[in-house]
Every structure is written in C-alpha cells, then in structure tokens.
Amino acid sequence: MQIQVLCVGRIKDSYLNEGIAEFAKRLRPYTTVFVTELAEVKVPESASPSAEMQVKEREGEKILAGVKPGFLTIALDPRAPLIASEEIAAQLGEAELSGKNICFIIGGPLGLGPAVLAAADRKVSFSRLTFTHTMIRLILFEQIYRGFRILRGEPYHK
Numbered sequence: 418m419q420i421q422v423l424c425v426g427r428i429k430d431s432y433l434n435e436g437i438a439e440f441a442k443r444l445r446p447y448t449t450v451f452v453t454e455l456a457e458v459k460v461p462e463s464a465s466p467s468a469e470m471q472v473k474e475r476e477g478e479k480i481l482a483g484v485k486p487g488f489l490t491i492a493l494d495p496r497a498p499l500i501a502s503e504e505i506a507a508q509l510g511e512a513e514l515s516g517k518n519i520c521f522i523i524g525g526p527l528g529l530g531p532a533v534l535a536a537a538d539r540k541v542s543f544s545r546l547t548f549t550h551t552m553i554r555l556i557l558f559e560q561i562y563r564g565f566r567i568l569r570g571e572p573y574h575k
C-alpha cells in the first residue's frame with residue numbers, strides 16, 4: 418500500500434521536520450509514505466471572507482489535481498466526525514486488504530474549501546482543537562505509525 422500526504426504549505430520549523438522524518442523512518446517497514454506539498458496561496462491578514470473563500474477554492478483546485486489517481490481520499494478537517502487511533506488502524510487494514518492506496522489531505526492556514534470536502538471519500542477530525550497546518554502533519558505521521566503498530570499487534574499504543 419502507498420500513502421500520500423497531500424498538504425498545502427511548506428514546513429520551515431526544524432523541530433517539526435525532524436519529527437516527521439523520524440516517523441517517516443519508523444514507517445518504512447510498514448508502508449511507503451510520500452508527501453506532496455502544494456504552494457500556499459498568499460492571503461493578507463485583512464482579507465474579506467469572500468477573498469478567503471477564493472483562496473480556499475484556488476488551493477482546492479490544486480489539491481484535487483494533486484491526488485494520485487485511484488487513491489482513497491481522507492480529508493482532515495477539525496469540524497468532521499472525530500476518529501480514534503483504533504479506527505485509523507482499521508482503515509489502514511481495510512485498505513491493505515482491498516489493495517487500495519490512501520491520500521490524506523491537509524488544508525492550508527485557512528482550511529479546506531467546500532469542493533475538496535465534497536470530493537473526499539472520508540472526512541475526519543483528530544480533535545476538537547484546531548492545530549496549525551504544519552503541526553497536524555507531524556500528528557498525522559505519528560497516527561499512521563500508531564495505526565500500523567495497532568494493526569500488527571505490536572507494542573506502542575497504550
């Protein structure tokens with residue numbers, strides 16, 4: 418199985434990049450994970466709601482074009498139904514069994530637009546808290562790793 422992490426924006430903080438690299442290394446025995454990073458559309462602090470929606474729409478077009486063909490899409494959205502780590506494990510197991518690849522989608526600072534949310538096969542929230550678009554990438558990598566450990570019945574998840 419392959420896992421695509423499709424996200425908007427670059428991560429400049431070394432502490433996040435180091436954490437992501439650590440979990441990417443730990444994931445190597447389980448799966449192939451690759452990141453597709455799309456450029457953020459710049460938006461002024463004082464942008465109107467309609468200008469912000471336009472940014473999300475433009476980013477959304479790039480996101481939808483960036484999904485690898487045939488991949489099951491899971492959009493990360495703070496307003497979506499909450500998902501537990503055990504459910505992530507079950508989702509990974511289901512994809513493995515059915516020979517499917519997964520694309521996790523992370524929005525930019527303004528979040529995901531309606532077109533991406535409508536097109537996604539599944540929408541999940543990791544918490545009622547809103548994380549930065551960069552921090553959630555590290556959390557996602559850790560949760561994918563945790564998911565595989567649960568799936569294989571290996572120690573880690575408590």
Ligand SMILES: C[S@@+](CC[C@H](N)C(=O)[O-])C[C@H]1O[C@@H](n2cnc3c(N)ncnc32)[C@H](O)[C@@H]1O
Pocket residue numbers: 492493494495496522523524525526527528529541542543544545546547548549550553
């Ligand atoms: C700063 S957040 C966007 C906040 C925006 N106000 C919204 O509600 O979508 C950037 C991205 O990080 C991801 N994200 C942040 N917190 C999340 C959470 N608790 N659960 C799932 N995804 C989250 C989502 O993909 C989101 O589009």
